[in-house]
Amino acid sequence: MARIAGRAWKFGDDVDTDVIIPARYLYTHDPGVLAAHCLEVADPRFPAGVRPGDVVVAGRNFGCGSSREHAPRALQACGVAAVVAASFARIFFRNAVNLGLLLVESPEAVERVQPGEYIEIDGEKGLLRLSSGETIPVRFPEGAAAEVQQAGGLVEYVRSRLAARAVPAPGAGAEGTIQGE
Amino acid sequence: MAHAMTAAEKILAAHAGRKQVVPGETVWARVDWCLANDITAPLAIEQMRAMGCDRVFDPARVILVPDHFVPAKDIASAAQARVMREFAREQGIVHYYEVGRMGIEHALLPELGILRPGDLLVGADSHTCTCGALGVFATGVGSTDLACAMALGELWFRVPATVRVEFRGRLPGWVGGKDLALFLISQLGTEGANYLALEFTGEAIAQLPLDGRLTLSNMAVEAGAKAGLVPVGPWQSDEEAPVAARYTWEVSHLEPQVACPYSPAQVVPVREVAGTPVDQVVIGSCTNGRLSDLAVAARILAGRKVHPQVRLIVIPATQDVYRRALEAGFIATFLEAGAAVSTPTCGPCLGGYMGVLAEGEVCLATTNRNFRGRMGHPESRVYLAGPAVAAATAVAGCIAHPEEVIGGGPHRG
Ligand code: SF4
Numbered sequence: 001m002a003r004i005a006g007r008a009w010k011f012g013d014d015v016d017t018d019v020i021i022p023a024r025y026l027y028t029h030d031p032g033v034l035a036a037h038c039l040e041v042a043d044p045r046f047p048a049g050v051r052p053g054d055v056v057v058a059g060r061n062f063g064c065g066s067s068r069e070h071a072p073r074a075l076q077a078c079g080v081a082a083v084v085a086a087s088f089a090r091i092f093f094r095n096a097v098n099l100g101l102l103l104v105e106s107p108e109a110v111e112r113v114q115p116g117e118y119i120e121i122d123g124e125k126g127l128l129r130l131s132s133g134e135t136i137p138v139r140f141p142e143g144a145a146a147e148v149q150q151a152g153g154l155v156e157y158v159r160s161r162l163a164a165r166a167v168p169a170p171g172a173g174a175e176g177t178i179q180g181e
Numbered sequence: 182m183a184h185a186m187t188a189a190e191k192i193l194a195a196h197a198g199r200k201q202v203v204p205g206e207t208v209w210a211r212v213d214w215c216l217a218n219d220i221t222a223p224l225a226i227e228q229m230r231a232m233g234c235d236r237v238f239d240p241a242r243v244i245l246v247p248d249h250f251v252p253a254k255d256i257a258s259a260a261q262a263r264v265m266r267e268f269a270r271e272q273g274i275v276h277y278y279e280v281g282r283m284g285i286e287h288a289l290l291p292e293l294g295i296l297r298p299g300d301l302l303v304g305a306d307s308h309t310c311t312c313g314a315l316g317v318f319a320t321g322v323g324s325t326d327l328a329c330a331m332a333l334g335e336l337w338f339r340v341p342a343t344v345r346v347e348f349r350g351r352l353p354g355w356v357g358g359k360d361l362a363l364f365l366i367s368q369l370g371t372e373g374a375n376y377l378a379l380e381f382t383g384e385a386i387a388q389l390p391l392d393g394r395l396t397l398s399n400m401a402v403e404a405g406a407k408a409g410l411v412p413v414g415p416w417q418s419d420e421e422a423p424v425a426a427r428y429t430w431e432v433s434h435l436e437p438q439v440a441c442p443y444s445p446a447q448v449v450p451v452r453e454v455a456g457t458p459v460d461q462v463v464i465g466s467c468t469n470g471r472l473s474d475l476a477v478a479a480r481i482l483a484g485r486k487v488h489p490q491v492r493l494i495v496i497p498a499t500q501d502v503y504r505r506a507l508e509a510g511f512i513a514t515f516l517e518a519g520a521a522v523s524t525p526t527c528g529p530c531l532g533g534y535m536g537v538l539a540e541g542e543v544c545l546a547t548t549n550r551n552f553r554g555r556m557g558h559p560e561s562r563v564y565l566a567g568p569a570v571a572a573a574t575a576v577a578g579c580i581a582h583p584e585e586v587i588g589g590g591p592h593r594g
Contacts, residue, residue, distance in 0.1 A: 014372075061372055061375065064372060064375075064405075067321070069323050069324065069325060087375075089375060090339075090375055090376050091322075094322060094323060098323065141207065142206065143206050143208060144207040144209045144338075145207040145337055146207075148337060154328075154329050155228060155232050155325065157329075158232040158332050158333060159232050159233045161333065162232065162234055162332065162333075163233070
């Protein structure tokens with residue numbers, strides 16, 4: 001898993017998907033439009049100020065509300081590299097994993113990170129490093145969710161699984177076997 | 182010895198090919214059924230093609246139901262419904278149900294008789310949890326998830342911890358599954374069951390007819406739950422299985438419940454809001470559009486008239502419910518009372534059509550969500566209740582306890 005380093009944008013509890021991207025922009029999933037309005041309701045400086053690699057840090061139940069996949073797409077369109085939260089709402093969690101957005105769950109990290117602070121996330125070691133150099137152990141999606149995330153999302157994951165199926169197993173198609181049985 | 186598991190864990194373990202799963206872990210599991218509707222299928226179809234897949238994993242295991250905006254309400258909805266219809270033809274989908282033979286997906290599924298206890302069902306619709314009442318692990322997912330399930334016949338799941346809810350006692354008259362659901366949500370809050378599987382047990386559940394259980398499981402998602410199970414057959418929770426929480430509620434004295442704008446958790450006993458004038462009453466939806474719901478409404482409306490200042494819209498949830506309500510004389514009762522009766526559709530439930538509210542209008546509906554603007558103008562207001570309160574309200578012209586109407590109690594002038 002890649003290392004991520006960027007500035008933290010801090011938000012509170014219950015940031016819902018309408019706050020991440022209001023319904024009035026759902027006429028499109030054009031990344032430019034989504035990025036221009038992402039999180040503007042919670043922090044009007046965010047869309048213009050966010051830089052690729054930055055990290056969103058929020059409290060409990062991040063991504064609650066409507067199931068729109070536009071919410072994680074909007075964060076990705078802004079260049080957000082990861083979301084660190086005390087907890088994630090269920091469908092947002094799925095949608096983010098499916099779209100390949102890195103999620104980190106850690107109530108402690110959320111408490112310690114200061115707005116604007118430069119932080120690092122080390123996926124290999126399972127750590128979040130504060131600007132003071134201090135480290136906090138954090139949790140990443142595990143098991144099947146991690147596989148999907150590492151493949152770059154669910155579309156890519158399924159693509160490669162289907163491609164693997166299409167490749168004949170070693171030995172198949174050898175002399176004397178019948179094709180297409 | 183095998184580790185003790187809950188019903189939800191047993192079903193997921195069986196589909197993941199594992200002896201055991203534990204809450205919090207994510208696993209790949211085989212899905213038995215994939216469900217989508219005219220709004221969510223087109224995006225899922227697009228994503229499935231992006232995955233490089235041109236055939237669904239099994240055309241007999243994909244269920245496609247046009248219900249939200251059909252019979253098509255406008256050109257855009259007609260185009261969406263066509264995308265799904267053409268896909269169903271191209272793929273040879275066995276369970277595709279056309280207008281005139283369909284029903285609201287979550288009411289139609291139990292009627293089809295194809296789901297078995299212990300099955301795993303995913304649907305690109307949040308109320309997929311309805312079929313939990315059949316002992317099925319049924320959960321709502323996004324369109325990309327559904328695309329994956331249609332392509333591979335598998336999907337990843339985070340195993341939910343279970344919350345066991347026991348309803349003790351016998352339900353009083355005029356109180357049913359909807360009242361239990363609203364009471365439950367008022368106790369847990371709208372995110373009280375996030376990531377969790379709710380499991381319903383107790384005497385009141387054992388005595389509740391299947392229709393009422395479907396209503397209760399339907400609204401599990403309004404508390405944030407991933408599933409709302411009534412365990413059936415061998416798929417029971419082990420007594421020693423660890424659970425996230427246990428609740429026990431005595432419901433023998435439960436009054437009919439009403440959820441006030443703008444949250445399904447903003448619940449009060451009906452007497453606290455009795456007398457609130459309404460402009461419209463809707464009886465229908467995947468929550469309360471089944472035959473027993475129409476039977477309750479017909480009992481109250483028989484020989485009575487809808488209040489002159491109220492519009493009553495009755496929508497049988499499926500074609501079969503419609504036909505049986507006709508045979509039982511319920512439809513004639515509704516028509517004589519002055520109600521509008523429609524072919525099955527989601528229509529007004531999501532503010533689509535067939536009963537959209539104007540600014541300032543008030544509606545009492547047997548649907549499941551009363552968020553701001555859900556049924557029309559952001560300044561309209563929706564109250565949620567069961568079919569008995571809904572029918573009584575249509576007659577009284579204001580929110581009313583069924584007993585008041587049956588007993589000739591207060592009435593809006
Ligand atoms: S009736 Fe309402 S809640 Fe049920 S599926 Fe249709 S729109 Fe959704």
